[in-house]
Amino acid sequence: MKIVTANRLSDGRVIYVGLDNEPVEHIDKASVLDDTAAEVVLAEVAGRPDVFVNPYLFEVQDHAPSGRDRLKERIRSAGPTVGHSVAGGVG
Amino acid sequence: MYRYDEFDHALVRERVEEFSDQVARRASGALTEDEFKPLRLMNGVYLQLHAYMLRVAIPYGVMSSRQMRRLGHIARTYDKGYGHFTTRCNIQYNWPALTDLPAILSDLADVEMHAIQTSGNCIRNTTTDVFAGAANDEIEDPRPWCEIIRQWSTIHPEFSFLPRKFKIAVIGAEKDRAAIRTHDVGLQIVKGDDGGTAFRVFVGGGQGRLPHIGQEIAPAVPAADLLAYLTAILRAWNLLGRRDNIHKARIKILVASLGIEAFREEVDKHYATLRHEDLRIPEDEAERIKAYFASPLFEALPKTSAPFDRALLADPDLARFARNNVRRHRQSGYASMVVSLKPVGGVPGDITADQMDAVADLAERYSFDELRAAYEQNLVLPHVKLDDVPTVWRALREAGLAMANADLATDVIACPGLDYCSLANARSIPVAQALSKRLADMDYQEKLGPVRINMSGCINACGHHHVGHIGVLGVDRKGEEYYQITVGGAPDEQAALGDIVGKSLPADEVAPAIQRTLDRYLQIRTDGERFIDTVRRVGPDPFRDAIYETLDATA
Numbered sequence: 113m114k115i116v117t118a119n120r121l122s123d124g125r126v127i128y129v130g131l132d133n134e135p136v137e138h139i140d141k142a143s144v145l146d147d148t149a150a151e152v153v154l155a156e157v158a159g160r161p162d163v164f165v166n167p168y169l170f171e172v173q174d175h176a177p178s179g180r181d182r183l184k185e186r187i188r189s190a191g192p193t194v195g196h197s198v199a200g201g202v203g
Numbered sequence: 204m205y206r207y208d209e210f211d212h213a214l215v216r217e218r219v220e221e222f223s224d225q226v227a228r229r230a231s232g233a234l235t236e237d238e239f240k241p242l243r244l245m246n247g248v249y250l251q252l253h254a255y256m257l258r259v260a261i262p263y264g265v266m267s268s269r270q271m272r273r274l275g276h277i278a279r280t281y282d283k284g285y286g287h288f289t290t291r292c293n294i295q296y297n298w299p300a301l302t303d304l305p306a307i308l309s310d311l312a313d314v315e316m317h318a319i320q321t322s323g324n325c326i327r328n329t330t331t332d333v334f335a336g337a338a339n340d341e342i343e344d345p346r347p348w349c350e351i352i353r354q355w356s357t358i359h360p361e362f363s364f365l366p367r368k369f370k371i372a373v374i375g376a377e378k379d380r381a382a383i384r385t386h387d388v389g390l391q392i393v394k395g396d397d398g399g400t401a402f403r404v405f406v407g408g409g410q411g412r413l414p415h416i417g418q419e420i421a422p423a424v425p426a427a428d429l430l431a432y433l434t435a436i437l438r439a440w441n442l443l444g445r446r447d448n449i450h451k452a453r454i455k456i457l458v459a460s461l462g463i464e465a466f467r468e469e470v471d472k473h474y475a476t477l478r479h480e481d482l483r484i485p486e487d488e489a490e491r492i493k494a495y496f497a498s499p500l501f502e503a504l505p506k507t508s509a510p511f512d513r514a515l516l517a518d519p520d521l522a523r524f525a526r527n528n529v530r531r532h533r534q535s536g537y538a539s540m541v542v543s544l545k546p547v548g549g550v551p552g553d554i555t556a557d558q559m560d561a562v563a564d565l566a567e568r569y570s571f572d573e574l575r576a577a578y579e580q581n582l583v584l585p586h587v588k589l590d591d592v593p594t595v596w597r598a599l600r601e602a603g604l605a606m607a608n609a610d611l612a613t614d615v616i617a618c619p620g621l622d623y624c625s626l627a628n629a630r631s632i633p634v635a636q637a638l639s640k641r642l643a644d645m646d647y648q649e650k651l652g653p654v655r656i657n658m659s660g661c662i663n664a665c666g667h668h669h670v671g672h673i674g675v676l677g678v679d680r681k682g683e684e685y686y687q688i689t690v691g692g693a694p695d696e697q698a699a700l701g702d703i704v705g706k707s708l709p710a711d712e713v714a715p716a717i718q719r720t721l722d723r724y725l726q727i728r729t730d731g732e733r734f735i736d737t738v739r740r741v742g743p744d745p746f747r748d749a750i751y752e753t754l755d756a757t758a
Contacts, residue, residue: 122230123300124255162232165250180682184621187630188252192622194632197285197553 114150115142116157117188118167126188127164129153135163139189144172204267204573205350205495207315214358215312218319222246223305230302245325247318248304251625257296257304258321259311263331263349263373264292264576268567271574273314275559281307286559288544288552290616290667291370292330292576293321297623319357324365326356326437330372332380333577336496337585339533343392343400345375347493348429351484355430362437366444366452369437370409373402382578382694384408384417385670387454388436393423400426406436406466407458408698410664415455416698418463420470426489428474431482435473443469499571499586504536508589523645524596524607536589540570541609542582542599547643548636551617552580554604561602569595579616581609611648612656612721613639616667620660620677621684627660629677629684630710634658637714642721651721654734655694670694672735673717674701686713690720690746691738704747716750723749 116129127135128142133156136142145153150169157164171179177186187193207215222242229239243249247258259274266274274294278286281303282296289295299307311317320327329349336344352371356362362369372381373390383389385408395401401423408417424432440454443461458466515522528541542562544552554562566574566584569591575583587595599605608614615638618624620631635658642648657671668674674689686708689701708716721734723745728737738746 119250119254121232122302124250124253126253161235165236180679182682183684184252187621191253192632193630194550194622194636196283197287197550198283198555 113144113146113172114169115139115144115172116150116153116167116169117142117185118157118164121161121163121165124165129157129164129167133157139177140175142175144175204265205262205346205492211315212312215315215317215319218246218317219305219308219312222308226301226304241323244323245319246304246308247321248301249322249625251297251623252621253623254298255301255304256623257299257307257318258289259294259296259316259318260321260328261292261294261316261576262353263329263335263346264333264578265346266566266574266576267314268563268572268574270314270316271559271563271566273310273316275556275563277307277310278559279556285553285555287550287619288554288576288580288582290578290580290618290665291321291328292333292578293328294576295619297619322368324367324369325363326352326359326365326369326371329353329356330370330381330578332374332376333575333579333581333583334380334530334539334585335375335575336498337530337532337534337537337539338376338378338380339531340378341375341533342394343375344493344496345373345390345392346496347489348390348392348402348426349373350492350495351430351489352433355433361434362441365437365441366446367449369440369454371433377696379694379696379698382667382670382698384696384698385410385667385694386417388433389417390429395423395425397425402426402429402432404432404436406470407455407463409453409455410667410669411453412450412662412664413456413459414664414669414700415459416700417455418458420463420467427484427486428478428482430484431477431480432470432474434482435470435477438473438477439466439469498534499573501534501537501586502588504534504588504590506535508536508592511589511592514593518593520600520605520607521593521596523649524605525592527607527611527649528609529592532586534586538587538589538592540584540587540592540595540599541577542584542604543606543609543614544581544604545608545614545639546603546606547613548640550632551615551635554582558602558604561598562604565595565598579610579614581614607645608648610653610655612642612651612654613648615639615656615658616671617658618660618665620658620666624660624665626663627677628662628679629660629686631658631660631666631675631677634675634677634686634710634713637710638717641714641718650725652733654721656717657692667694668692669700670698671701672738673720675713675717678707680707684710686710688713688716688720688750690743691735693735702743704743704750706751708750715753719749719752720746 692701
């Protein structure tokens with residue numbers, strides 16, 4: 113199964129394709145699609161460059177990234193594993 | 204410090220206007236990403252894993268307090284409250300919105316800063332010795348020559364579409380504190396036959412997938428001919444360099460394939476013509492630029508400072524900081540202070556907006572309004588009175604910036620890795636953090652002495668792992684992170700590439716393996732031997748044994 117993801121044009125943030133092919137910010141809200149449907153949705157959002165930058169597919173199992181790029185996709189979905197260097201130290 | 208003239212101001216403002224228009228057209232959908240990408244890359248804007256990333260140039264790493272405060276303002280206003288200093292002495296913001304970029308660039312232009320040529324296939328920010336103008340072993344201050352190179356290379360029409368990026372570093376001393384032999388061109392100021400300033404030129408250094416140490420191409424190019432000679436090198440490469448394969452397009456590949464003799468002949472052909480053209484640097488122009496970098500008005504002070512010496516005796520923490528982070532200055536009674544951006548468990552090179560303000564205040568009050576960014580991802584207060592060192596140290600400690608580990612094992616150079624970078628195969632920051640925590644004992648680090656440890660999250664080598672005394676390279680093994688270790692690299696005047704010791708290790712094994720390597724060094728070193736000296740004497744085998752002695756789960 114697959115999820116369609118991209119970066120959002122306005123701020124570059126990670127987005128996924130959710131219900132009605134609308135962008136959603138959390139992977140939990142992303143539509144999980146079979147291979148055929150995923151290709152169709154990918155083509156659809158590729159035609160909406162005002163929102164979706166560089167859309168592509170990645171593999172999921174039980175709504176979590178799987179396959180070769182699973183670590184990269186986990187980091188994209190949750191943010192840097194090292195947190196942010198803000199006042200008070202790494203948090 | 205250099206101050207913009209009317210041409211610099213006009214150029215930067217025009218670029219802000221031009222890029223603002225391009226951003227507006229991209230945001231409206233009038234430009235596609237494919238159309239916009241080359242435009243944003245000319246302005247230091249990348250699209251990374253989580254967001255856009257803006258890389259701001261800090262020419263040869265020199266900043267004023269006003270500029271540092273502005274960098275803090277940008278971190279606070281448009282980002283998440285922090286920035287990241289890179290191995291090119293630039294600063295990166297990891298979270299700016301596309302639509303904020305025009306405002307950020309305008310804010311930068313107000314303080315004579317920009318992001319031009321911080322990405323793309325052009326001549327990047329020229330770097331230098333972080334102690335330039337302060338070091339006591341310098342023949343001449345390299346910064347004016349960096350500025351001359353900056354002016355020549357900025358939006359140079361012939362060199363705006365090179366086969367690949369091109370990096371230049373300049374030093375003014377025998378001691379190489381700018382890793383010049385890892386650069387496309389490395390320049391070392393020497394005295395020419397006539398006693399005048401000249402440049403020993405190295406070419407074809409570089410890291411990445413196919414690392415090379417730069418080779419000497421000219422022993423002493425007269426200073427007035429520097430731009431003619433650089434133009435000759437770039438022209439030879441621009442004409443002969445490969446453009447069909449991104450991995451073979453850097454000048455190092457051309458130099459290696461032709462051989463240094465044949466490449467020198469190509470350069471000399473161009474140089475023979477170019478040195479008689481308008482590229483000759485007029486003496487009065489060189490003097491005009493040098494005047495911007497005149498020494499601050501140092502006080503005449505004795506070599507030693509009683510308040511400093513008393514404070515050292517009274518406070519062992521200050522004494523430790525002084526041993527490791529305070530450097531000798533050419534002016535008696537002054538010192539340079541290294542501000543480490545490597546706290547225990549921190550992200551190498553990261554600094555918060557509040558810390559930027561704090562260090563800017565210290566630079567303004569105690570260091571003639573000057574700050575430096577080091578390629579080791581630290582900062583330097585270059586000209587501090589010894590009398591003031593204790594006060595500055597206390598303020599740094601208050602700001603969380605007094606880590607006394609400059610050049611020690613936890614002063615790790617690390618790229619952002621897979622936590623941020625879309626090119627990375629593995630994370631580097633967590634591995635650096637694990638090592639930092641494991642080796643946190645300062646007594647142990649001081650016992651080890653200077654050790655340069657470098658980590659990269661992919662073969663592009665932004666963490667300079669090839670030239671770390673110990674280098675760590677993240678690799679992807681079927682979706683799992685593994686780390687290849689090298690030993691014996693060096694970035695300095697004895698530049699060398701490290702030897703790969705064996706199979707790559709899982710992430711959890713890296714810090715323990717490095718500690719075993721360091722412990723082995725302590726067992727076998729002779730008196731006065733630094734880690735790298737021991738590696739050179741005995742070779743990598745004892746360290747290989749130490750790295751793998753307890754491992755069974757390697758890949």
